[in-house]
Amino acid sequence: MMQWLQLKWQVVDSLLPFLLTGLQSTFEISIIAIICGSLLGAVLGILKTLDSTILRIFINTYLHVFRGTPYLVQLYLIYFVLPSLGIAALEFDSFSAAVISLSLYTASYVTAIVASAVHAVPPGQEEAARSCGMSKAQALFYVVVPQALKLTIPPMASVYVIVIKSTAVLSVIGISELTRQGETSILRMPGDTMFIYGLIAALYFAYCYPVLRFASWAESKVGDKAL
Amino acid sequence: MSWLLDIFNFRIVGQYADVFLDGIIATLWISLVCLVLSLFFGVFVALMRMSPIAVVWRIAAAYIQFIRATPLLIQIYLIYYGLPGLIGNFFNETETGIIALTIHTTPYMAEIIRTGILSISHKQTEGAMAVGMSKIQTMYYVILPQAIAKVISPLLGQTVVLLKDTSLLSIIAVFELMGAGLLMFSETVIATESYITTAFCYLTIYLMMLIISGYVQRKLGGANAH
Numbered sequence: 001m002m003q004w005l006q007l008k009w010q011v012v013d014s015l016l017p018f019l020l021t022g023l024q025s026t027f028e029i030s031i032i033a034i035i036c037g038s039l040l041g042a043v044l045g046i047l048k049t050l051d052s053t054i055l056r057i058f059i060n061t062y063l064h065v066f067r068g069t070p071y072l073v074q075l076y077l078i079y080f081v082l083p084s085l086g087i088a089a090l091e092f093d094s095f096s097a098a099v100i101s102l103s104l105y106t107a108s109y110v111t112a113i114v115a116s117a118v119h120a121v122p123p124g125q126e127e128a129a130r131s132c133g134m135s136k137a138q139a140l141f142y143v144v145v146p147q148a149l150k151l152t153i154p155p156m157a158s159v160y161v162i163v164i165k166s167t168a169v170l171s172v173i174g175i176s177e178l179t180r181q182g183e184t185s186i187l188r189m190p191g192d193t194m195f196i197y198g199l200i201a202a203l204y205f206a207y208c209y210p211v212l213r214f215a216s217w218a219e220s221k222v223g224d225k226a227l
Numbered sequence: 228m229s230w231l232l233d234i235f236n237f238r239i240v241g242q243y244a245d246v247f248l249d250g251i252i253a254t255l256w257i258s259l260v261c262l263v264l265s266l267f268f269g270v271f272v273a274l275m276r277m278s279p280i281a282v283v284w285r286i287a288a289a290y291i292q293f294i295r296a297t298p299l300l301i302q303i304y305l306i307y308y309g310l311p312g313l314i315g316n317f318f319n320e321t322e323t324g325i326i327a328l329t330i331h332t333t334p335y336m337a338e339i340i341r342t343g344i345l346s347i348s349h350k351q352t353e354g355a356m357a358v359g360m361s362k363i364q365t366m367y368y369v370i371l372p373q374a375i376a377k378v379i380s381p382l383l384g385q386t387v388v389l390l391k392d393t394s395l396l397s398i399i400a401v402f403e404l405m406g407a408g409l410l411m412f413s414e415t416v417i418a419t420e421s422y423i424t425t426a427f428c429y430l431t432i433y434l435m436m437l438i439i440s441g442y443v444q445r446k447l448g449g450a451n452a453h
Binding site for chain 1: 393
């Protein structure tokens with residue numbers, strides 16, 4: 001038993017720095033995608049609630065395309081198909097392809113959350129703001145959006161967990177994030193395949209679990225008001 | 228017509244039509260098996276999660292949290308490399324994939340079913356017990372049918388996620404829709420047609436699911452409107 005522990009500890013000791021650089025890369029990519037995706041999603045979500053049929057059709061098409069196809073397919077489309085169109089700006093390296101596809105994927109979730117949160121604010125709020133002499137834009141930005149923002153926090157946290165977990169898929173296009181680093185470690189130590197995958201799972205758990213706990217804590221604070 | 232062939236060579240796609248058809252059938256088949264299994268086990272995990280016995284609900288909670296906080300890809304690898312070590316080479320790739328996806332989907336289904344069960348009024352249980360039903364009978368005949376009817380749309384939403392998740396099984400060499408796209412790409416080396424066709428097939432499945440869930444919600448919405 002002691003010997004087994006010592007052997008495993010040697011594996012952990014020699015691989016951990018390598019895996020931690022992978023975790024750092026996972027962290028960076030997921031944070032960039034979460035920030036870009038949330039900003040894009042917030043803008044699209046607010047635009048979706050406006051009374052514009054063309055905008056709504058455009059945004060709904062985007063939502064259905066990105067929520068109706070697996071992330072793996074989206075990644076392949078952005079990494080392999082777009083460069084073959086022959087437009088220089090679309091010839092991404094693997095890192096930008098990863099960040100762009102993940103941001104668009106995040107934004108598709110955030111758009112739906114923001115739109116339903118804006119809808120969940122009682123219409124009396126906007127009417128009251130309009131009757132105080134605010135313009136439509138003022139009513140939206142000073143009255144409706146601040147109230148909607150609170151409602152978005154719990155579902156946003158769950159989406160961020162989905163995004164963090166999706167970064168594992170990026171290993172297939174050779175981004176050296178946690179999963180990829182793990183696969184490389186397994187090439188070095190093929191005898192400990194299961195142990196290394198367990199280690200990777202533990203690292204992902206350490207990153208995602210606090211976010212999940214935050215999501216359920218926020219849900220208990222905000223309550224499930226119409227979302 | 229040649230300008231269209233330059234942009235999208237549908238003739239090559241036509242040659243692979245039966246491959247994609249097989250892929251769609253495999254994806255639907257794998258998803259269906261996983262759906263049935265994960266609903267079945269999901270009910271048990273949900274009941275375990277609500278158990279008053281600390282050991283039982285803690286095991287269920289730990290399982291749910293572990294699955295929710297780790298990526299599906301890692302879970303697939305753990306099952307794919309771990310299962311043969313535990314029970315020998317008993318399952319082929321597709322069966323291993325189905326096991327991994329079921330293990331992944333069950334906690335999500337369990338959480339949805341648990342919300343449904345919690346939303347059923349306590350009077351239903353009391354009423355059932357008053358007419359002499361046992362606990363198991365109450366759950367099976369009174370609570371579960373109402374609970375599942377209430378959460379049918381989140382369950383369908385999770386089914387769409389499950390359909391999309393089958394694409395990751397292509398990484399462990401299971402043949403399904405994504406595998407069909409990868410096969411066409413490896414044989415023809417044209418990325419555009421291979422992957423756009425794959426995406427198009429997934430979108431078709433997704434739209435079919437949207438229509439089905441709209442229909443189900445209309446049907447059940449009448450019975451559920453209080």
